[in-house]
Amino acid sequence: METPDFTEARYRVLLETARLRFRFRQFDDDLSGDDIALWRHDIDFSPHRALALAKLEAEAGVTASYFVLIGSPFYNPFEIAVVAILREIAALGHRIGLHYDAEAFAGSTVQHEERIAAQAALLSRETGALVPFFSIHNPSVSPDVRLDAPRHGGLVNASAPALRAQFTYVSDSNGRWRHGSLDEVVGDAMISRLYALTHPEWWTTEPLTPSKRVQRCIDGRARRVAAEYRSFLLRHRPEVVDVE
Numbered sequence: 011m012e013t014p015d016f017t018e019a020r021y022r023v024l025l026e027t028a029r030l031r032f033r034f035r036q037f038d039d040d041l042s043g044d045d046i047a048l049w050r051h052d053i054d055f056s057p058h059r060a061l062a063l064a065k066l067e068a069e070a071g072v073t074a075s076y077f078v079l080i081g082s083p084f085y086n087p088f089e090i091a092v093v094a095i096l097r098e099i100a101a102l103g104h105r106i107g108l109h110y111d112a113e114a115f116a117g118s119t120v121q122h123e124e125r126i127a128a129q130a131a132l133l134s135r136e137t138g139a140l141v142p143f144f145s146i147h148n149p150s151v152s153p154d155v156r157l158d159a160p161r162h163g164g165l166v167n168a169s170a171p172a173l174r175a176q177f178t179y180v181s182d183s184n185g186r187w188r189h190g191s192l193d194e195v196v197g198d199a200m201i202s203r204l205y206a207l208t209h210p211e212w213w214t215t216e217p218l219t220p221s222k223r224v225q226r227c228i229d230g231r232a233r234r235v236a237a238e239y240r241s242f243l244l245r246h247r248p249e250v251v252d253v254e
């Protein structure tokens with residue numbers, strides 16, 4: 011089934027409505043008062059999609075926070091091109107956070123507090139941005155890990171249940187709306203404190219099913235790796251390049 015409301019065109023409309031109703035806040039801001047929105051993006055698959063949304067938000071005059079995974083099978087945050095993307099997102103006025111994958115260390119004796127602090131420091135060093143907050147990747151697959159406090163490893167916990175409970179919360183996890191849709195809550199005058207979690211890879215130029223949106227990220231990465239390899243060979247070993 012196609013899901014037409016996850017298009018860039020729809021996202022522009024959502025932003026325009028939200029911008030008029032809410033003041034956009036960051037996770038380390040004072041979060042008291044009404045008419046405020048937290049606008050969080052967890053980058054699970056595609057920094058390229060994240061940059062596309064970051065540009066739309068900058069055009070609308072709003073700022074969001076982008077949470078970056080270390081150890082994703084879909085992207086490497088320290089790849090030259092991806093570092094450049096993360097720096098560009100920060101330069102647009104958005105904030106960078108750590109998207110923490112506790113499952114990667116399941117069963118080990120790792121100290122999550124130290125790991126969160128170390129990953130955030132590395133991400134900050136490479137992107138040149140402050141990384142003062144984190145969110146948890148796939149919390150349901152690591153039920154034994156309890157990271158529910160307002161801060162861990164010195165970082166603000168954007169996934170803290172007590173924080174979420176202070177807001178109306180919506181999420182587009184797995185390419186579907188959970189807890190209601192963003193359209194509904196952005197247009198609902200009764201809602202004065204909004205926490206929106208979206209994943210940039212779900213938002214594309216054309217309507218696609220969730221699995222096709224993920225495949226789009228995989229294909230895009232494969233094409234970029236192939237182009238990178240071909241470019242390297244053309245520069246250094248042109249005699250071995252296939253003639254197309």
Ligand SMILES: [Zn+2]
Pocket residue numbers: 052053054109146147148
């Ligand atoms: Zn995630």
